[in-house]
Each structure stands twice: as C-alpha cells, then as structure tokens.
Amino acid sequence: MKRIVTVQDISCVGKCSLTVALPIISAMGIEAAIIPTAVLSTHTMFSGFTVKDLTDQIKPITDHWKKEGITFDAMYTGYLGSFEQIDLMKEMADTFVKEGSLLFVDPAMADNGKLYPAFNEDFAKYMATLCAKADIIVPNITEACFMLGEEYKEKYDEAYVKNLLKKLTDLGAKIAILTGVSFEEGTTGVMGYDSVNDEYYHYTHAKQKRSYHGTGDIFSSTCLGGIVRGLSWKDAARIAADYTSESIRLTIEDPKGNDYGVNFEEAVPYLLERL
Ligand code: PXL
Numbered sequence: 001m002k003r004i005v006t007v008q009d010i011s012c013v014g015k016c017s018l019t020v021a022l023p024i025i026s027a028m029g030i031e032a033a034i035i036p037t038a039v040l041s042t043h044t045m046f047s048g049f050t051v052k053d054l055t056d057q058i059k060p061i062t063d064h065w066k067k068e069g070i071t072f073d074a075m076y077t078g079y080l081g082s083f084e085q086i087d088l089m090k091e092m093a094d095t096f097v098k099e100g101s102l103l104f105v106d107p108a109m110a111d112n113g114k115l116y117p118a119f120n121e122d123f124a125k126y127m128a129t130l131c132a133k134a135d136i137i138v139p140n141i142t143e144a145c146f147m148l149g150e151e152y153k154e155k156y157d158e159a160y161v162k163n164l165l166k167k168l169t170d171l172g173a174k175i176a177i178l179t180g181v182s183f184e185e186g187t188t189g190v191m192g193y194d195s196v197n198d199e200y201y202h203y204t205h206a207k208q209k210r211s212y213h214g215t216g217d218i219f220s221s222t223c224l225g226g227i228v229r230g231l232s233w234k235d236a237a238r239i240a241a242d243y244t245s246e247s248i249r250l251t252i253e254d255p256k257g258n259d260y261g262v263n264f265e266e267a268v269p270y271l272l273e274r275l
Contacts, residue, residue: 017217024222075104107130162191177192205242215244223239
C-alpha cells in the first residue's frame with residue numbers, strides 16, 4: 001500500500017486542511033500519515049477562532065520517524081502558519097523525499113486576489129522558496145501572483161496563465177498546476193505545465209454558482225492521491241477538478257448544506273467510480 005504524509009493545520013470544524021486530506025487520501029486506498037501544524041477551533045474564515053501552534057512538535061515527530069526508518073511515497077504540505085514551519089518543511093523534504101517519492105506543495109494562503117488574514121506578502125515570497133523544491137505545486141491564480149510578484153487580474157487570457165505557469169516552474173518546481181483558471185463566464189478549470197517535458201494541459205468544466213473554503217484542499221488531496229495511485233498528473237488533475245466541482249454541486253443542492261465547507265463526503269462514491 002502507498003503512504004502519503006501530509007503536513008497542515010487541523011481546523012476542528014470547517015472541512016479544510018487535515019479534516020479533508022485524511023478522509024480523501026484514505027478513501028483513495030492510500031495510507032495517510034499526518035503532522036498537524038496547529039489546532040484551530042475552526043478555519044480562519046470564522047471570527048473568534050482559537051489556535052494552538054504545534055511547530056515545536058514537528059522536529060521530534062520527524063526525528064522519531066527517521067529513527068524508525070519510516071518512508072513515504074509523497075510528502076504533501078498545505079496551509080502553513082509561519083516562516084519557521086516553511087523552513088521545517090524544507091528540512092523534512094530533505095530527509096523524506098528521496099528517489100521514488102515526491103514533494104507536492106499547495107501554497108494555501110490566498111484567494112480571490114487577497115491573502116488570508118494570517119499572511120503578508122513576505123510570507124508569500126517565502127512560500128515560493130518551498131515551491132522551488134517541489135515536484136508538483138498547485139497554487140490558485142492569486143497565490144501564484146503573490147509568490148511571483150505578478151499583477152493579479154480578474155480577467156485574463158491564455159498567455160497570462162502560461163506566463164504564470166512558466167514563471168512558477170522557473171522557480172524550480174517540475175510541474176505547476178493552476179486552479180481556478182477561467183477564460184469565460186460559466187466555466188472554470190485547471191491549467192498545468194510540465195517543465196520537464198515542456199507540456200501544457202488545460203481542463204475546463206462548468207463553473208458552480210458558489211465558492212467555498214476548503215475546495216483547494218479537496219482538489220490537492222485528490223490530485224496527489226491520483227498521482228500516487230499511478231495516474232498521470234493530467235488525469236489526476238482532471239479527476240480532482242471534477243470531484244471538487246461535484247462536491248460543490250451537492251452542497252448547493254443540499255437544503256442543509258453549510259456555508260463553511262462542501263459535501264465532499266457525499267461525493268466519495270463519484271470519485272471512486274472515476275479512479
Ligand atoms: O483551506 C485552506 C485553509 C486551511 N487552513 C486554515 C484556513 C484555510 C482557509 O481559510 O483558514 C486554518
């Protein structure tokens with residue numbers, strides 16, 4: 001069986017980061033090891049959330065794993081809370097990302113042209129130094145712009161997206177996949193660039209009428225799960241985009257759907273049929 005280690009916060013309510021990554025990776029038939037970087041009562045879009053930072057646990061946990069000879073098929077980082085955590089992820093990758101395994105970085109820190117409340121531009125630039133070490137990175141357009149110091153645009157063309165992808169891989173990542181790429185109203189999708197084989201991939205699907213937090217984490221967990229199962233990055237990205245979209249659709253249709261996260265659990269059978 002394959003094994004992924006994912007490092008991100010655990011927001012106890014909110015359906016994002018680890019509460020999404022764990023069930024999705026497990027449902028895909030892959031062992032999910034975790035390092036929680038912080039415990040929050042909810043994700044940061046609620047007001048009044050509590051936070052307990054767990055940075056001091058990262059090194060003791062990885063030291064123990066090193067002693068036990070534990071290995072991983074992939075290391076996946078998501079929402080990180082500090083410069084120190086980014087440095088610790090680089091060290092961890094040096095130890096655990098060896099021949100036959102890969103580093104997958106979701107620089108979860110911004111959306112819709114804005115950084116999340118906890119971050120500033122320096123943090124975004126520093127996240128780019130972790131992306132530089134990665135095999136695959138999956139920023140949205142906002143995150144890409146903050147990392148690259150490029151202008152964020154609401155409306156753009158293919159040349160704009162291709163330029164971002166090229167610059168993201170110039171940082172050092174082998175493959176960059178941009179999420180939320182929409183060239184016309186009513187559709188959205190993903191566009192990726194494999195710098196090793198000089199190949200672009202674009203996948204478009206109908207755009208759901210609402211957006212929710214945690215959907216980037218659903219996309220990332222599914223995309224990496226697909227790749228670790230042996231799919232090409234293109235097939236994995238397509239299936240992950242479809243699953244994320246279906247999760248949003250089910251939430252909108254659910255009269256009891258909540259507004260802080262999506263019904264990804266209900267869409268698990270849909271995902272498994274596509275693998
Ligand atoms: O889904 C990204 C995410 C992860 N973790 C926390 C967040 C968010 C987005 O808001 O607040 C704590």
